[in-house]
Amino acid sequence: DIVMTQSPDSLAVSLGERATINCKSSQSVLYSSNNKNYLAWYQQKPGQPPNLLIYWASTREFGVPDRFSGSGSGTDFTLTISSLQAEDVAVYYCQQYYSTPPTFGPGTKVDIK
Amino acid sequence: EVQLVESGGGLVQPGGSLRLSCAASGFTFSTYWMTWVRQAPGKGLEWVANIKQDGSEKYYVDSVKGRFTIFRDNTENSLYLQMNSLRAEDTAVYYCARIRGEGERYRALEYWGQGTLVTVSS
Numbered sequence: 499d500i501v502m503t504q505s506p507d508s509l510a511v512s513l514g515e516r517a518t519i520n521c522k523s524s525q526s527v528l529y530s531s532n533n534k535n536y537l538a539w540y541q542q543k544p545g546q547p548p549n550l551l552i553y554w555a556s557t558r559e560f561g562v563p564d565r566f567s568g569s570g571s572g573t574d575f576t577l578t579i580s581s582l583q584a585e586d587v588a589v590y591y592c593q594q595y596y597s598t599p600p601t602f603g604p605g606t607k608v609d610i611k
Numbered sequence: 612e613v614q615l616v617e618s619g620g621g622l623v624q625p626g627g628s629l630r631l632s633c634a635a636s637g638f639t640f641s642t643y644w645m646t647w648v649r650q651a652p653g654k655g656l657e658w659v660a661n662i663k664q665d666g667s668e669k670y671y672v673d674s675v676k677g678r679f680t681i682f683r684d685n686t687e688n689s690l691y692l693q694m695n696s697l698r699a700e701d702t703a704v705y706y707c708a709r710i711r712g713e714g715e716r717y718r719a720l721e722y723w724g725q726g727t728l729v730t731v732s733s
Contacts, residue, residue, distance in 0.1 A: 546725075548723055550711070550720060553718070591656055593656075595718060600658045603655075604655050605656075
């Protein structure tokens with residue numbers, strides 16, 4: 499199974515400042531035949547189901563604000579919130595869907611400083 | 612509007628059984644892979660199982676193999692998870708989710724239900 503790790507476990511950022519979350523996979527999730535990274539990011543607010551933010555490592559889901567961006571390739575990925583808003587307080591998970599079982603990172607909690 | 616509504620959760624004793632249901636609407640259910648994901652209280656997300664559009668392929672996380680069965684009824688637009696030999700460590704909110712992309716297996720999870728809580732305890 500592909501093991502996903504995230505760092506940091508939690509972070510507190512001032513409103514309007516940048517938040518950066520890292521995700522690493524134990525093996526590459528880049529599929530060479532289509533040059534796509536099988537990596538997604540989800541946001542989960544308390545008491546709610548996860549919400550898909552980013553897929554293919556960098557494609558924003560419809561309706562997701564453009565302050566959210568994803569980058570990286572192979573085994574190392576980053577989710578960036580360019581200007582943190584109060585409504586972004588949540589836990590963020592990365593997930594690989596390159597192979598079965600699809601696996602999630604342990605999550606990163608984002609709070610307001 | 613895509614909607615996924617889970618039901619069937621509750622309190623069950625260790626070794627017991629439970630069947631979860633997920634009623635889907637707002638899309639052509641029979642053309643999508645579907646998934647169950649669970650989340651233990653205060654913990655992260657764990658993929659449990661998924662099923663092909665016609666039910667001919669099913670995959671499970673190792674910890675539930677032989678105990679859980681995923682199946683679907685495309686005439687009723689419903690997804691199910693039959694859970695047998697339940698253990699305390701199966702306690703979680705169980706989410707039904709639709710894979711992004713018709714006919715595709717290896718994709719992100721685009722739509723999620725609100726979840727149903729399963730508690731395994733004596």
